[in-house]
Amino acid sequence: MSQTIDLIPLDAVDPVLVEALLDHAFPPGRQARTAYRVRGSVAPVASLCFAALAGDGTLIGSIQCWPITLTDAQGSRWPMIMIGPVAVAPERQRDGIGRRLFLHMLAAAERQGLDRAMMLIGDPEYYGRFFGFSAERTARWELPGPVERHRLLARGPDVPDRAGMLGPGDPAFTAQASILTSN
Secondary structure: OOOOEEEEEHHHOOHHHHHHHHHHHOOOOHHHOHHHHHHOOOOOOHHHOEEEEEOOOOEEEEEEEEEEEEEOOOOOEEEEEEEEEEEEOHHHOOOOHHHHHHHHHHHHHHHHOOOOOEEEEOOHHHHHHHHOOEOOOOOOEEOOOOOOHHHEEEEOOOOOOOOEEEEEOOOOOOOOOOOOOOO
16 A cells, blocks of 8 residues: 655654654663764764654654764774664654654765765674675674674765774764864
8 A cells, every 4th residue: 555655854843753653663671772972962863853644644754863972992982873773663663764754864864975974783694785784894884782783784985994982973064074184
């Protein structure tokens, strides 16, 4: 059954509804996941966060992106965009909504010049096959919590292939921010 789905900026949706969708789409305790620790309490990159609405206006999906930084032992920093969570209402999962949100976000990131260093924690077969993410340059990254190494994925020409700790990025991160702040 084909239904109209509208993609809109996530900040146009009531945050209470977004949290309810996340609670519905993910198991309890999602806030304790390592991804939440990596991004910390900084605000998301609003221009890369989108909602999927069914034809009746019901929120059925969302994607969020966050400014993060890889910091090496010498204090050099490499800004990146962390993608996730990508949430789809369980009853709509297999309708292509997550993929549509992801492609929409990637197109927005490319238009804004924010696609040069992106990362996520996710299924390597899916994100590799459809979106070009791999664990090729992430092996030496440290995170503030546990992670299955093969699920730590990245893409983009400026993804740092070096040892360092992932953590929250600059909350003022914008398209004008230089992807490589230190050499």
